[in-house]
Amino acid sequence: MSPARARRAPRRAPAALPAGARYDFHSHTFLTDGSAAATDMWRQAEVLGHRALAVTDHLMMEDPAPLLERLRQERVPFEGCRMAALIGVEISMLPPARIADAARAARRAGAEVIVVHGETTAEPVYPGTNRAAIVSGEVDVLAHPGLLSLRDAELAKAHGVALEISPRRGHSLSNGRVAAQALRAGASLVVDSDAHAPDQLVPFETARRIAEGAGVPPGALARVLSDGPREIVRRCRGRSS
Numbered sequence: 001m002s003p004a005r006a007r008r009a010p011r012r013a014p015a016a017l018p019a020g021a022r023y024d025f026h027s028h029t030f031l032t033d034g035s036a037a038a039t040d041m042w043r044q045a046e047v048l049g050h051r052a053l054a055v056t057d058h059l060m061m062e063d064p065a066p067l068l069e070r071l072r073q074e075r076v077p078f079e080g081c082r083m084a085a086l087i088g089v090e091i092s093m094l095p096p097a098r099i100a101d102a103a104r105a106a107r108r109a110g111a112e113v114i115v116v117h118g119e120t121t122a123e124p125v126y127p128g129t130n131r132a133a134i135v136s137g138e139v140d141v142l143a144h145p146g147l148l149s150l151r152d153a154e155l156a157k158a159h160g161v162a163l164e165i166s167p168r169r170g171h172s173l174s175n176g177r178v179a180a181q182a183l184r185a186g187a188s189l190v191v192d193s194d195a196h197a198p199d200q201l202v203p204f205e206t207a208r209r210i211a212e213g214a215g216v217p218p219g220a221l222a223r224v225l226s227d228g229p230r231e232i233v234r235r236c237r238g239r240s241s
């Protein structure tokens with residue numbers, strides 16, 4: 001581009017992004033396959049300046065009550081702090097027909113955030129998991145949905161399910177497709193960590209780069225990184241009162 005043309009290029013104001021407004025709806029502890037306690041995860045998130053971290057340990061067909069009761073006790077020190085310490089589950093590796101019942105059981109047991117382990121290309125997740133999660137009426141975030149169809153992205157919009165961009169190795173391979181389908185359908189996106197240890201939590205600036213790398217345009221970053229997540233936190237906190 002010539003210097004003259006460059007001077008004529010319209011200047012765009014940078015997207016209004018409150019620095020450090022980090023929200024993360026997906027992480028694990030040693031209660032399932034993580035390596036640290038929930039208190040360690042929340043404390044590290046607090047140090048990183050997170051506004052919210054949900055601990056969402058894996059749930060299959062077992063009773064969700066003991067897991068959620070333990071998380072409820074572990075978060076007592078974080079009550080009243082600026083960061084929302086949310087408790088929930090990641091429903092993982094169930095046949096699609098069982099997902100809605102498992103989600104309802106988790107909700108009854110006090111899950112504020114329900115994540116479903118979506119159809120990542122990195123693992124043999126049952127086909128139909130994405131759709132079953134989206135239409136269950138109980139799921140907040142569909143994690144790493146892999147080769148997400150446009151129809152499922154449209155249904156995610158209709159059902160208010162956020163679609164996850166993942167920094168996790170393997171799951172991250174389809175981030176570009178997930179972002180493209182979500183943006184096309186008008187569905188919500190979130191950038192989670194899926195952290196299994198405190199040092200895997202993702203700071204705000206890294207989350208921003210991951211979102212941009214997945215193809216989220218500058219004008220949509222505030223919606224993906226802060227405005228949309230803030231709405232989800234409000235909804236989730238409403239469930240615990």
Ligand SMILES: [Zn+2]
Pocket residue numbers: 090116117118143144
């Ligand atoms: Zn997962």
Ligand SMILES: [Zn+2]
Pocket residue numbers: 026027028090143194
């Ligand atoms: Zn996970």
